Amino acid sequence: xxxxxxxxxxxxxxxxxxxSIVTTEILPIGLLTPIGVTFGISPxxxxxxxxxxxxxAAVAAPAVTVATGRLDRRxxxxxxxxxxxxxxxxxxxxxxxxxMTVSRVLVGLVIGAFWSIGSGLAxxxxxxDRVGTATAVIFSAVPLGSVLGVPAGxxxxxxxxxxxxxxxxxVLSLAVFAALMLVLPPLPAEHVTSLTVLRDLLQEPRVRRGxxxxxxxxxxxxxxxxxxxxxxxxxxxxxxxxxxxxxxVYGIAGIAGNFIAGGLxxxxxxxxxxxxxxxxxxxxxxxxxxxxxxxxxxxxxGLAYGAVPVCSQTWFAKAAPxxxxxxxxxxxxSFQARS
Numbered sequence: 529x530x531x532x533x534x535x536x537x538x539x540x541x542x543x544x545x546x547x548s549i550v551t552t553e554i555l556p557i558g559l560l561t562p563i564g565v566t567f568g569i570s571p572x573x574x575x576x577x578x579x580x581x582x583x584x585a586a587v588a589a590p591a592v593t594v595a596t597g598r599l600d601r602r603x604x605x606x607x608x609x610x611x612x613x614x615x616x617x618x619x620x621x622x623x624x625x626x627x628m629t630v631s632r633v634l635v636g637l638v639i640g641a642f643w644s645i646g647s648g649l650a651x652x653x654x655x656x657d658r659v660g661t662a663t664a665v666i667f668s669a670v671p672l673g674s675v676l677g678v679p680a681g682x683x684x685x686x687x688x689x690x691x692x693x694x695x696x697x698x699v700l701s702l703a704v705f706a707a708l709m710l711v712l713p714p715l716p717a718e719h720v721t722s723l724t725v726l727r728d729l730l731q732e733p734r735v736r737r738g739x740x741x742x743x744x745x746x747x748x749x750x751x752x753x754x755x756x757x758x759x760x761x762x763x764x765x766x767x768x769x770x771x772x773x774x775x776x777v778y779g780i781a782g783i784a785g786n787f788i789a790g791g792l793x794x795x796x797x798x799x800x801x802x803x804x805x806x807x808x809x810x811x812x813x814x815x816x817x818x819x820x821x822x823x824x825x826x827x828x829x830g831l832a833y834g835a836v837p838v839c840s841q842t843w844f845a846k847a848a849p850x851x852x853x854x855x856x857x858x859x860x861x862s863f864q865a866r867s
Contacts, residue, residue, distance in 0.1 A: 535653040537711040539662045542646045542653075544704045545609060546669035549639055551677030552616060552697050553581050559682060559690040566690070567625040577632050582864045584636025585643070589860040592641035593721050593853065601645050601715035602708070608642045609705035616698030620691045640860060647841055648856035652715060660842070664790030667838045668783055671830070675779030679772070721854045729854055734847040742840040742862040745802055749833050752809045756826070759812070764822045774823055778830040785834025794846065798839040804832035837863070 556563065556577040564574040596604055615634035622628045650662035685693040729735050760766040760774060789797040808829040816822040841859050848855035 535662070537707075538653050538713065539650065539665050541704065541707040541711050542605070542649055543666045543669045544707065545605060545642060545646055546666060547673050547677060548609070548612060548697065548701050548704050549635075549642055550670055550673030551681065552612060552635055552694075552701075553639060554578070554673065555677070555681045555693060555697065557682075559685045559693065562685060562690045563628070567628070569625055573625070577628065580629070580632045581636035581639055584633060585640035585864040586861045588637045588640025589644045589857050589864065590721075590723075590726055592637060593644045593857050594723055594726070596641075597721045598717050601649070601717065602712045604645055605642060605712065606705055606708050608638050608645075609701050609708060612638045612642075613698045613701035613705065616694050616701055620695040620698060622691075640864065643860040643863075644857045645853065647837075647860070648845060648852050649715070651845070651852060652718075653713075660790045663841060664787045664838050667841065668786050670837050671779050671782030671786060671834050675776060675783065679776070718853075721851070721857060725851050725854045726857065729848050729851060729858060732847060735844065735855070735858060738840065738843045738847055739858060739862045741798070741802070742836075742843075742859065745805065745836055745840075746863055748809070749805060749836070753829075753833075759816065760822060763813075764816055764819060766819060766822070770819075774826055777823065778826040781827045781830025782834030785831035786838055788831070789835030789838050794839060794842050797835050798843065801832040801835040801839060804828055805836075808832065 556574070560574045560577070563577070564570065567574075611634055615631045615638065618634070619628055619631040622631065647663075647666060650659045650666060654662045681693040681697065684696060730739075757771055757775070760771050761768070766774060785801070789801065792800075808825045812822065812825050812829075816825060840863065841856065844855035844859040845852055
């Protein structure tokens, strides 16, 4: 069984794959206005670029994984990075909004399939006693995409145009593809995922609880986090420059929460993160008028939400040890269905 040290390049390559996917998925958040101006569309129509990939990912997770269930998972991950690169380059040269829509459809397919395969690979890359740490490393890509990927992409878009930002993501995706080819070992299909396996898992009470809990927590998070920036601007009275600092601190707290959760008992970490999320979202409208209090609440929020992906993935893996990939499929669908 490989050790974490020997397998770290493979773990990091998978992490970078998810980082590329997360960044590509949410990159339009900072580029909606210039994209809308380029294609002459309304903000609402441009906003479809954000909701479409998540909805497609929820469907693609079981569909693509079942359809390719017997293929080597290394081959699948590499192929999906090539599709992601193609989607990025298509967005960069899109002559009209329909081409951008096709690009986002491809992104949705990649999200669902790559997450379903890649996010549960830790147990195949490291020894059992290192799975928690390796899983935390892989899922650190989620807050990293928000902290580093999107601000950098937005800045690049402001400086040289939004098309360049997507082109750079295409180049990064190709680089990750090369890394996966070099460091990821062959991963023959194990415990092949089928519709029958997924149906049987859905009959497991603990799996159903995981689906419900994950969906509700993620839905609550995104339903409130969407309004954090206008809240800080209009209620707290924070300047745009300081809002960027606040959100950066939030993202760093999310990275910390991801790794802290990996070292805690699952039930404690999952319950604690849900309670902290509830507390911060309830307290922010009441106490968030003060800069320092708002910042402290955002740090708590980041710590709490940073723990959610790794807790949810671990929950499903423990609930269905006989079908780890199928469990990851359900995790991905429940996580993406909030769109």
